[in-house]
Amino acid sequence: MLLLLLLLLEKLSLLKLDVAAASEEEILHLLEMASKRVQRASELTLSLTVILSTSNEWNDKVFEFAHSISSRVGALDICIEANPNPDPDPNPNPDPNLNYDPNANMGSGLLARLLRHPLSPTQRTLVWPKLHTIHITMQSQGPSDVDLQQLEDVFSAPEKFPAMSSLAIAAPQCNFSALNMPWSVLSTLSLGPFHAYKFVDYTSILKQSTMKLRVLNLRMYGTPDKGPILLTMVPVIHLVHLTHLHLEYTPMTERLSGILLSYLYLPSLQSLTCTAVDGSHRTRTEISRLAKLIQQSGCQESLRYLELNNFDLSLRAGATVELRSVFMETPRLSRLKISGYKLHPGLWSIIPESVQDLTVELWLPAIGDLRPSFHEFLRGRSLSAVPSSTPMKARLDIADDRDVASVREKIDVLKAQFGSLLNVAIG
Structure with missing residues (x-):
């Protein structure tokens, strides 16, 4: 009975507002139902999912509702679908006494309006006292007009998000650059995929995340910058509290992801997941870099979980030799997950007894x-x-x-x- 009650309470605390293609009438009905659920949830901390479109003229209705429950929201998942050709001037005759933002209906503009209070000109953002997790996804069906740089303004006052500890940003059609955001307060960080990015952006962000970061997810898709990369023989980013690392890369980004691993020092690492996407083939090289990461980090005793996805572990790839070097560095490994089209039969003989x-x-x-x-x-x-x-x-x-x-x-x-x-x- 207690378990059933807990499940019911959890369900009450989950709110999803998908208004990307909704009419005004549909939005009002959805908000009425959401308001009733909020009342039934009493004082429970809420988890809110909002799906918006830059072309929907009724987004403000959703913002008003979100602002009314901002003091109770603990997790916020925001998905913004950017219209390829949004109206650059939704209000051709704005009130001259108001600060009109021509980008208000763009992707990051909607995000700013959701996380700020539009009725208070002296207050840049709302206060979200319980908000600990923010997931931001921006999508576009055509050339993106999303400007991620506006995120700096959204999070320019970290005191408005005193509990924030987890942040995820994904914008597959958008160029990414290092943003001036409160990276140092995060314990969980997920970046990508992005359309394009620079290696120095990742290193810059990670250098600012050394204080508390425990979980790091990097989905390194898209087009990396082809500029020169200063190689180093020793790790320069000390993430001493990091326990979980999940890295995904494509054929275009596998070299960059491998170099990034050489920059990291992860002495507390417990879980390592590496996923090759879209036919990445330099398996032997990448596995060798995993062994070097473990060795340079000194996490041999702490690493318990290893997952390798979509790797070519056939004899032709010569990967079993490199895998052996990884297993030699993981004497405490207890869980192992491997996926791939081809596996060499000799793989089984090198799996550690500790697994x-x-x-x-x-x-x-x-x-x-x-x-x-x-x-x-x-x-x-x-x-x-x-x-x-x-x-x-x-x-x-x-x-x-x-x-x-x-x-x-x-x-x-x-x-x-x-x-x-x-x-x-x-x-």
């Missing part, structure tokens, strides 16, 4: 080549397990879009062969 939770994600055609070696690996681990130790858990996720019946048939064979040691699922 107690293993997840492997494969395409079905690769199962046949790996089945004998995987079977031998699981059999060996079961025989060597100490009775008092934690039994090993292995999960095989199979991704396949072909006939499900034939897939099920092969999975039944796998289950019969491996028994309770293996959890097999279709992804």
Whole structure:
């Protein structure tokens, strides 16, 4: 009963306002329903999701509602859909006594109006006393007119966001540059994807985040700056409190992401996730850099979780040699997740004995080549397990879009062969 009550209260505290394509009547109805939910939620801290469009003339209705509950909002997820050709002058005859901003209906302009109080000319922003998490996503179907530089004005008074500790910014169609924002107060930071960015922007932001940052997610998509990069032989960014690092990169950005790793010193790292996107192929080089990161950071004893996604771990890539160097640096590794189209059968023989939770994600055609070696690996681990130790858990996720019946048939064979040691699922 208590659990059910907690779930109901959590549901009451979640508010989603998707008004990107809504009419005035629809918005008013949505806000009426949201107001009732807020009342039923009593004094609970609220989680608010707002989806806006630069072309909707009724956005102010949403802003007024958001401002009325600003003292109770703990998490704010904002998605702004920028019209490729927004009206640059929505108010052709503005009141001369008001400070009219011609960019008010642009992407960052909407964000500023949401986070400021438009009725108080002496107050630049609202006070959001409980707001600890802000997620900002800006999207455009055409050439973006979003100016991220306006974010500096939005967050220019950090005292208006006294509880802010987590920030995520993504703008796939927008150029990114280092912003003058309160990076030093953050414990969680997510950046990207962006249309274009500079290497120095990332290093500049991370150098300002050394005090409290514990979780870092970098989605390094888009077009990196082709300017010269000053290489260093020693890490220059000491993120001593960072425990979780998640890095995603594409073929265009893999070199840049690898260089960024060489700048980092992460002595408290517990979880490391690396994802290759859109056919990144320099697997051996990237895995080698992971080993160097662990070694230069001295986090061998703290690293417990390692995840490698979409890597080519075949014999041709020579990646098992580099993986061995990673595993030699992780004596306390307990959870390992690997996904890729091809895995070399020799992979199993180098997995550390410390790993107690293993997840492997494969395409079905690769199962046949790996089945004998995987079977031998699981059999060996079961025989060597100490009775008092934690039994090993292995999960095989199979991704396949072909006939499900034939897939099920092969999975039944796998289950019969491996028994309770293996959890097999279709992804």
